[in-house]
Amino acid sequence: MSNVGTEFPSGPAPTVGTSRRRRWFVSARADVLLFLGLPFLLFVMIELARRQSWEVAIVLAGSVGAVGHHAPGLIRAYGDRALFARHWPRLVFGPLLLAILCVVFVFGEIEGLGFIVLMWGV
Numbered sequence: 144m145s146n147v148g149t150e151f152p153s154g155p156a157p158t159v160g161t162s163r164r165r166r167w168f169v170s171a172r173a174d175v176l177l178f179l180g181l182p183f184l185l186f187v188m189i190e191l192a193r194r195q196s197w198e199v200a201i202v203l204a205g206s207v208g209a210v211g212h213h214a215p216g217l218i219r220a221y222g223d224r225a226l227f228a229r230h231w232p233r234l235v236f237g238p239l240l241l242a243i244l245c246v247v248f249v250f251g252e253i254e255g256l257g258f259i260v261l262m263w264g265v
Contacts, residue, residue, distance in 0.1 A: 168218065181211065209264070 167174045185207050192200040220234055221227060227234060241263060248256040 168215075 168177070185204065188207070189200045189204050192203045219226065220230070241259070244259060245256060247253070248259070
């Protein structure tokens with residue numbers, strides 16, 4: 144029998160005193176509360192906004208949903224030092240370029256900002 148494919152990745156072997164990587168954003172209990180409590184809070188907020196108008200409720204749900212959807216990726220991209228060091232030009236200049244484009248489109252009264260936002264979201 145050959146040992147092909149049974150090799151372990153190179154690098155230092157973990158030692159007894161090495162701490163494991165954190166698996167939680169805050170703590171186990173706080174993360175469960177965030178993951179389960181936030182949708183309930185969102186439901187209550189939408190119900191209160193719906194009493195004013197459906198448009199307000201839809202905008203609120205979309206905004207909170209977008210933030211909740213993108214937050215874990217942003218936390219990882221900007222919080223992981225190795226990942227940020229590897230991709231820092233994209234993580235710094237990409238949002239800066241988009242912010243400049245948005246300002247130019249708004250103050251230059253150029254149509255198409257909605258298209259840029261749509262492409263960014265998709």
